[in-house]
Amino acid sequence: MLTTEKLTKSFKTRNAVSDVSLSIPQGQMVGVIGRSGAGKSTLLRMVNRLAEPTDGSITFEGKDVTALRGSALLEWRATCAMVFQQFNLVGRLDVVTNVLTGRLYHHGFVASMLQLFTASERAFAIRALDRLGMAHTALQQADTLSGGQMQRVAIARALVQEPRILLADEPIASLDPLNAKVVMDALRTINREDGITVVCNLHTLDTARSYCDRIIGLKDGVLVFDGTPEKLTQDMAREIYGAEADDAFAEGLTSTSLGGEPAKQRLTERDLAKNAQLGLAAS
Amino acid sequence: MTAATLAGIGPDEIASVRRMHPEAFGTLRGKLVQWAVWVGVIAYVIGSLWYFDVWKFAYASDRVWRLIAAMFTWKDMETWRYADIYTGIAQTLAMAFLGTMLASLAALFIGFFAARNTMPFGPLRHLVRRMLDVLRGVDQLIWGLVFVRAVGLGPLAGVLAIFVSDTGTLSKLYSEAIENIDRKQVEGVRATGAGPIKVVRYGYLPQVLPVFISQSLYFFESSTRSATILGLVGAGGIGMIIIERFRANLFDQVAFVVLNVLVCIFVIDWLSRKVRERFIGETAH
Amino acid sequence: MAAMTYSGDDTVAEFERHRAELLRSKRAMTALFVLLFLAALAASIYVSRFYPDRLASGLPRIFEYFGTIMPNLELDKLLLSRGDDGRAIPGSIAYWYSDFWTYIQLIVETIFMALTATIIGAAGAFLLCFPAARNLAPNSVVFLLSRRFMEICRGVPEILYALVLVFAIGIGPLAGVVAIAIHTAGALGKLFAEVNENASLRPVEGIRGVGGNWFEEMRYGVVPQVMPNFISYTLLRFEINVRASSIVGFVGAGGIGTELNRVISLYSDDRVVAVLLLIVLTVTLIDLLSERLRTHFIGKEHFA
Known part of the structure; x- marks a missing residue:
């Protein structure tokens, strides 16, 4: 169980995130939606403690995450993996070493400086790459890969961390629809098979509807919606996205034609909603 | 796709992955090469230090501490002959200024002889370039030593040393600037029926002068640095005062002088940067 | 039409005035720089005692010195090796680089x-x-x-x-x-x-x-x-x-x-x-x- 209590991040003049209280049970797949600058990234980065909260607290299984310092903080980051919009791989290292960096927290100083990884770690890294269909690129330099491949390597890196939570900050915003689907499918599979909580920032509404168990809507840093995809009405979506609504729905259209497959069990019900939404977006 | 944990990876699993992706575990040859490089470098450093009698440090520690202590306890500051110190610094600046200026003037002519587009006669161009190579190949301090032997102790030797070594480098840079100019402008001037001298004056100079000035300023800056040490071989400037007081074991004064020089160089750097930003930036556009 | 011509004249006049001003300030700047440069030059010559007479007496000595440091190689003895007594013969490369x-x-x-x-x-x-x-x-x-x-x-x-x-x-x-x-x-x-x-x-x-x-x-x-x-x-x-x-x-x-x-x-x-x-x-x-x-x-x- 991951909970945030009145989590706030303020910059000089405004609040990027204000008073967000949430509680996410283990194993849930959560989509965070909102227009650009709504505070989605800041929220995720605070959970991973890449950004410091100004106020409020984060707890995970009774442990106060906001109070962690030093080694305990690093341990938390290792437990709480992060996938970035721009992949944040080390371009000049080969793919398997990039994946192995996911084990760094568990290494001593000398071993990590000398790039000494054990055989079982290497096997584990290859297995993780294999799950994402990337094992054949293991020895390539990471910056020779395409965006979609890089993101899959980044997910493999997150997997070898053996995390409890996986945070994905706009994982498909820099990808074409086909790769976006591959990456979202992978996140969904990891969530289902490994029981890892996935919290995913998504710009497009429809991807969130297709893949997530629960949707959280942020507007100007304030939590305005929290519930299942079915409960997210068109009016609510319009309110969340504001002026960007047409944009967000239209982008949804392109990835819908490819996405949605993994959540087949709810497809019929949601197809209706989708059609209604398309009509709405077109008018 | 099956869920896996690191703990669940047994020897069988490792073996099967290794069979499919042997290179991912690192090849023996790769590892050997990597280690050999490291071992070689470290062995070289240790070996060469040993050859250079690194044990001397063990016997030196006492002297080092005394030296450092002497440098930081300033005594009898009223007897330090400050006039000499500041005259020395002024002399260093003057040497750098004169040397760079004369070198710039010389390079203004030599540069055109060393550039491909203004000196079409190959053999002469190559001769000039090789001579410039020799001027640059010999360190400024060596020129200083040579000129001290030729014209005696004092700033004249220093000015000549700076002049000679800066001429070598500036001429090369100038000739490169000349080779990089826009040919259309030169043709424009030539089309008016101007003679070769006038072509250089109106076709080349306006284009290259900003670059020349900026490079000369930069060299003035670097010459002030090098001029401070020319005195160590007797070629005038503050270096002479440093070595004279060092030989007299007046380490506190040496530290003071060096501090002054550092501040002075810092100010020159800053000034030169400002001037280049303000004026050359404008002229070049 | 007339109004436009009038305002055009005004623009030209203003441009000319502005140009003259710019030119004046540019000339003043140039003069200032030349003056500064000359002052620096004079000060440098004075401080480093870079006077014409010193230069005149120094320059010949430079060429003289460069003459003396040249090796005295003699063409006929150039490649001679060491003599029987093990001494190199003056004028040979072996002597120069002994x-x-x-x-x-x-x-x-x-x-x-x-x-x-x-x-x-x-x-x-x-x-x-x-x-x-x-x-x-x-x-x-x-x-x-x-x-x-x-x-x-x-x-x-x-x-x-x-x-x-x-x-x-x-x-x-x-x-x-x-x-x-x-x-x-x-x-x-x-x-x-x-x-x-x-x-x-x-x-x-x-x-x-x-x-x-x-x-x-x-x-x-x-x-x-x-x-x-x-x-x-x-x-x-x-x-x-x-x-x-x-x-x-x-x-x-x-x-x-x-x-x-x-x-x-x-x-x-x-x-x-x-x-x-x-x-x-x-x-x-x-x-x-x-x-x-x-x-x-x-x-x-x-x-x-």
Whole structure:
């Protein structure tokens, strides 16, 4: 169980995130939606403690995450993996070493400086790459890969961390629809098979509807919606996205034609909603 | 796709992955090469230090501490002959200024002889370039030593040393600037029926002068640095005062002088940067 | 129509006035600069006693001296080997270069000095450059400390360090090596830090995200990006250090400079050019070699 209590991040003049209280049970797949600058990234980065909260607290299984310092903080980051919009791989290292960096927290100083990884770690890294269909690129330099491949390597890196939570900050915003689907499918599979909580920032509404168990809507840093995809009405979506609504729905259209497959069990019900939404977006 | 944990990876699993992706575990040859490089470098450093009698440090520690202590306890500051110190610094600046200026003037002519587009006669161009190579190949301090032997102790030797070594480098840079100019402008001037001298004056100079000035300023800056040490071989400037007081074991004064020089160089750097930003930036556009 | 012509006239007049103003201020600036320049020139000539009469008396002596340091080789004896008594015959190359093997030994020592100093200095620069990069420094105290330390290292010329070290640890190449290494650490450290400041921070954030500490962020996030540049700069520095190690001998810190200082000061005039030639040759050779290596490294990196 991951909970945030009145989590706030303020910059000089405004609040990027204000008073967000949430509680996410283990194993849930959560989509965070909102227009650009709504505070989605800041929220995720605070959970991973890449950004410091100004106020409020984060707890995970009774442990106060906001109070962690030093080694305990690093341990938390290792437990709480992060996938970035721009992949944040080390371009000049080969793919398997990039994946192995996911084990760094568990290494001593000398071993990590000398790039000494054990055989079982290497096997584990290859297995993780294999799950994402990337094992054949293991020895390539990471910056020779395409965006979609890089993101899959980044997910493999997150997997070898053996995390409890996986945070994905706009994982498909820099990808074409086909790769976006591959990456979202992978996140969904990891969530289902490994029981890892996935919290995913998504710009497009429809991807969130297709893949997530629960949707959280942020507007100007304030939590305005929290519930299942079915409960997210068109009016609510319009309110969340504001002026960007047409944009967000239209982008949804392109990835819908490819996405949605993994959540087949709810497809019929949601197809209706989708059609209604398309009509709405077109008018 | 099956869920896996690191703990669940047994020897069988490792073996099967290794069979499919042997290179991912690192090849023996790769590892050997990597280690050999490291071992070689470290062995070289240790070996060469040993050859250079690194044990001397063990016997030196006492002297080092005394030296450092002497440098930081300033005594009898009223007897330090400050006039000499500041005259020395002024002399260093003057040497750098004169040397760079004369070198710039010389390079203004030599540069055109060393550039491909203004000196079409190959053999002469190559001769000039090789001579410039020799001027640059010999360190400024060596020129200083040579000129001290030729014209005696004092700033004249220093000015000549700076002049000679800066001429070598500036001429090369100038000739490169000349080779990089826009040919259309030169043709424009030539089309008016101007003679070769006038072509250089109106076709080349306006284009290259900003670059020349900026490079000369930069060299003035670097010459002030090098001029401070020319005195160590007797070629005038503050270096002479440093070595004279060092030989007299007046380490506190040496530290003071060096501090002054550092501040002075810092100010020159800053000034030169400002001037280049303000004026050359404008002229070049 | 009439109104427009009128306003047009006005614009032209204003333009002319503005132009005249600009021209005047530009002329004033030029005059000011010429004046400043002349003042600086006069002051420089006065301070360094660079008077025409001194120059006139000095110049002939320069040519005279360059005459004396030229070897007196005689064409007919040029290639003669040593005589039966083991003495070289004056006028032959063997006589001119009778200390050839001593020079070679010193040249090799000079190159080794430069190499050792470059390796040690580059190692120091490598350790310093991460805290000294504005974007990577863990905190401002470490940043300022490492910056200032590097400034001290590179602010003082290596030959001054050599002078002090010769006093502290005695005459010999060790003082030269340490002096050049200190200066190299400062100079390379600054260049390395600048490379670091241009590195992408995305990989660094990626490593931070997996729970890596600061050292791991540097090792995995930054080092792979900057290494080719570091190697290239280090090779360049090696070229500079070969020059430096050939002159630190002037203050007794080892290498060929010791011999050059000796032959110049002891009036063994004909040997001066012999030693100088070897130095220029060595420096040129090292430059060529290092350039090859540099293009090899950078070329390979571009290829991959």
